[in-house]
Amino acid sequence: MDGIGGGAARREVEIAGTPEEVWDAVRDPEAWLGDAAEAPEGLVTGRDFSVEEDGVRRRGRVLLSEPPRGDRPGRLEWWWWREGEDATRVEVLVVAGGARTRVLVTEVVGPVAGGLLAAGPLAGRGPTAAACAPRLVGAVARRLPPAAACR
Numbered sequence: 001m002d003g004i005g006g007g008a009a010r011r012e013v014e015i016a017g018t019p020e021e022v023w024d025a026v027r028d029p030e031a032w033l034g035d036a037a038e039a040p041e042g043l044v045t046g047r048d049f050s051v052e053e054d055g056v057r058r059r060g061r062v063l064l065s066e067p068p069r070g071d072r073p074g075r076l077e078w079w080w081w082r083e084g085e086d087a088t089r090v091e092v093l094v095v096a097g098g099a100r101t102r103v104l105v106t107e108v109v110g111p112v113a114g115g116l117l118a119a120g121p122l123a124g125r126g127p128t129a130a131a132c133a134p135r136l137v138g139a140v141a142r143r144l145p146p147a148a149a150c151r
Helices: 019-026 135-143
Strands: 003-005 008-016 036-038 048-053 056-066 074-082 088-097 100-109
Touching: 019 074, 019 088, 019 100
Parallel strands: none
Antiparallel strands: 003 008, 008 100, 036 048, 048 056, 056 074, 074 088, 088 100
16 A cells, blocks of 8 residues: 655555565665665664665664564654655555565654654655555565566
């Protein structure tokens, strides 16, 4: 289910791979969020990061990074922004689903510590994390052995 509206963007993709395999790609911002990234340890709780796409840099801070464990989905949350724009909050869930893993990405313009951002549509803001979600399919496939990628 994909959708955009009311200052939010949502995207869901299914990926052939285990939640752990998908999680490894989700934590690597260069695999799906931009052409270049500065996040030496990946997207880790409390760490700052930056990504660049088409010459435009976004900076961010990871709020939460919890890998999937058993039946509990993996959860990654961060704030990110481009210079001169309001920040958006991103939540990524990695959910086990048999031979495939679901990834749900939600991005919302919203409140940030120290004030309230004006909520507005994400259209015209450049690539959102939700729009980048389909890149995860290829990113996971490149990390798996050829036979596993064809499940």
